Amino acid sequence: MAQGAALGCLTIASLVVARWGGPAVLGEYALLRVLPWLTGVIASAGLPVASTFFLAARTGSDPRLRPTLLTLALAGSAVGLLAWAVAVPLLHRLFFPDLSPGLLLLAGLTVATQLFTVWGKACCQGQADMLGANIVIVGEELLFLPAYWLVSHAGLHGITAVVVAMVGGGAAATALSVGRLAATGFFTGRAAPSLRLAREVVVFGARAQLGNLLWLVNLRLDFLILDALAGPAVLGIYAVASKFAELMRLPATAANYVLYPRFARAERVDTDAEVRRLLPRALALTALATPVLALAATIALPLLYGQAFRGAVLPACVLLVGLAVEGASAVASAYLWGIGRPGANSFAMGLGVVVTVALDLVLIPHHGAMGAAASSSAAYLATSAVLVGLTYRFSSTGRVSTVVASRAEPL
Template structure:
């Protein structure tokens, strides 16, 4: 009887945990969709104030900054979440160790930006733009700060604070874009700098929350922890770098192989398509720490449910956006950007295999196997390079979008194989069914009901 009661309690605990995780994913998805609205408006402001060529150059600066941030990060966000989940009684110490490594990561990012800027200027832009690359350096350092601070919030189980920081990032980016690009510097450098300032604001706020939880933000170097963190983090960070190549390499190849004005159109299409990707980024953000903290590393129930709900949400968002895509590009960004309608539609198709890849990446990292993610994303990166070099000269920006479909599908296929081998889970259980539609509606209604209840309590 005791064994039956224990099994029942464990099942109830898993169900409650799954419901809590599902609710958190709904909250984060909703917040990110609100954030996307602000980011979308920031893109509209930039597109209206800058010509397509300047916007294309801005996209190059943003891509360089993001690339440097991913390399300089060293996998600290992965290590922070993993070790905070595995060492619940040493959280203050883990935070201090991570912050010490984050300072070094920021310095690495600044040096890398300076070293790569002349090469990118010569090969991609055919000209040197020092102010653009200084702005890229600011964005790279700010991005590392934001990613590490966000990982600490997730590892400390401050999901609400993480959601709020994500919203603040987009709102701050919009505000900085309006002020900097509209009033100070109507240039590609101004756009990149505004983005960097918009990322820095929530990074500072997130660190203040971490300080309130742990009592200190004083960095402390520990050789043993640094060795363990970098071993785990770098194994996963290889995958993050390769994922970045899958997602962003085309933003460098389009201007290099075509024209800057077409790069501007393609940049806008990719930013609009990212609206659909918010469901999978939210799911992966919440799933990783959950899997890392679960006792049974072969338990797949939460991952299966997360995959089904994420694919449903991604599909629904993609269909809705596809219907209005010509209006979105033409009305908001201007007639020039309607040229990217077909590109956007292809990119929306690519969001489905990308959603699968993101969910499985979070699961495998949570099980302590980030190296498998690196292999899967490495296959995707190879496919990205080959497909881009073949398809962009043949089909233009539509070819770049098709290359994304090929690369994301390849990554998802490899990760599905590793997931099946590691967990023994059924792959069909990752695909949504009719009952999952009702599950999504229940989660949304439950979240809205709690929000209404909170408003009523505050009003009373």
């Protein structure tokens, strides 16, 4: 329900930005949602995904863990802000030629707000505070809307209004996320951060974040190439198609979100049995939803966004083909992270990147949004096949690699 509400808020936000700003502004908004988040999680070495694992596993009882995670979050934010500031001239030249360097620098504040929001949500997840995680999931997307309404009625327009609203809404989301942690006692205690724990968190997070980064390349590389080759207007149309198709991720993301810390806490034999039971069910769930969403795309996209976005219908249907297996991918990823095998997950994502890059470079120059959709769909199918294969390999009796020492040790 929280994921659905958040997706509804994001859909409303994209619709409002599209109506008030047009396809070009919507395309820039799509990039500004991705690039600062990417900067933050890279600068923090995958801290959010590592925080969930370490808090859910036995290490979560160590009083030094929480101050260590907070220190890493602060350090990651500082590094991310500095990296964004240094990269502003390059970002202006490559992706945002219509934005002034000053406005682009202001957008960099969302590096810190997005990192702290996502980190707080991950800590709630690892502590089994699913109510808190759900509140942050919804608030993260909801708070942009009142911020955008306020700045628009204050006289700001176009991409300027979007950037200021993202900074204001992001700050509010950060306050909500950190406030929830404070309310659950996360910051209580006087233990000092641990250098040993910090190294373990960074190593695990880096291995897991490699997979997340490769997954993001699969998911958003077509955005960058499409923007560079066809311009923000075409990207805006494709962004609508992509966001609609990603409705398929709603049940899959929910399953991954709940199962990841659950697998990390459970005994290995129970985890192996449960993942083999859940994989076919998760696959059937998203496969059966595919034709329903394809039919909905033909009706909803022109109706909601206007005739200017009718070209988004066919790319959305093509993307849905690849996302039909998303349920199995989500459960498999949760399993591989939960048993301490983030490198295996990253391997599967790496194969998807190879498919994405090869097909994007071949198809996008000649087919635009349709080429981007076809390459992404093929990459989703390839990645899912590898993830499921690795999951069955590790979970099969007699072929499981035993996790030694602490469940929190990165393997």
